Amino acid sequence: MKAAIFFSGKYGSTEQYANWIGEATGLPVFDIKDSIADPSKYDYLILGSSIIFFKLTIRKWVKANLSKLNGRSKLLFSVSGAGPSVKLERWVASSFPSGLLSQMEHVALRGRLDHSILNWWFRKFMWVGSLLNPDPDASRDERYGFDYVDKKTIEPIIKLIREFKHSEVPV
Numbered sequence: 116m117k118a119a120i121f122f123s124g125k126y127g128s129t130e131q132y133a134n135w136i137g138e139a140t141g142l143p144v145f146d147i148k149d150s151i152a153d154p155s156k157y158d159y160l161i162l163g164s165s166i167i168f169f170k171l172t173i174r175k176w177v178k179a180n181l182s183k184l185n186g187r188s189k190l191l192f193s194v195s196g197a198g199p200s201v202k203l204e205r206w207v208a209s210s211f212p213s214g215l216l217s218q219m220e221h222v223a224l225r226g227r228l229d230h231s232i233l234n235w236w237f238r239k240f241m242w243v244g245s246l247l248n249p250d251p252d253a254s255r256d257e258r259y260g261f262d263y264v265d266k267k268t269i270e271p272i273i274k275l276i277r278e279f280k281h282s283e284v285p286v
């Protein structure tokens with residue numbers, strides 16, 4: 116099996132998870148911004164993406180590479196402030212062309228938000244969001260930031276990758 120990890124993130128947590136998964140499985144890791152990140156060279160694609168403003172940041176790359184993604188086995192991990200929920204599944208589904216999400220497993224991981232590295236606009240957006248958010252935990256996270264990055268949470272992903280490897284029938 117030829118498999119690889121392709122990730123999209125801005126503030127480091129998605130990259131951190133991608134590298135941990137790479138270390139645990141020995142798979143190569145590509146930032147989608149890197150021009151050598153070519154999914155057509157692999158049979159099994161592990162896609163990692165942060166969520167910013169209710170959308171997966173990998174969505175444009177996915178659209179641009181749709182013909183290479185179709186017909187290949189895929190696993191998605193999202194990285195967000197919100198934990199696994201119906202709301203999160205809606206954001207993920209709306210980021211992809213219809214039907215694509217049903218072709219892959221999705222594991223939701225939680226990220227990190229450090230206000231000190233955000234620009235003024237994003238800090239303001241978070242502050243306004245915290246005032247409007249009816250969920251008290253999410254509101255606190257938006258206002259003060261959070262760090263839910265946890266290496267242990269990649270375990271279901273490692274398990275799925277191992278299961279996929281073992282499901283292959285030797286020729």
Ligand SMILES: Cc1cc2nc3c(=O)[nH]c(=O)nc-3n(C[C@H](O)[C@H](O)[C@H](O)COP(=O)(O)O)c2cc1C
Nearest residue numbers: 124125126127128129165168169195196197226227
């Ligand atoms: C401007 C901005 C918008 C965000 N929007 C969302 C959002 O809509 N939903 C959510 O759950 N998390 C949101 N987050 C939290 C990010 O998903 C989280 O910080 C994630 O760890 C970022 O991944 P990265 O470190 O790989 O860039 C947002 C963060 C920023 C900075």
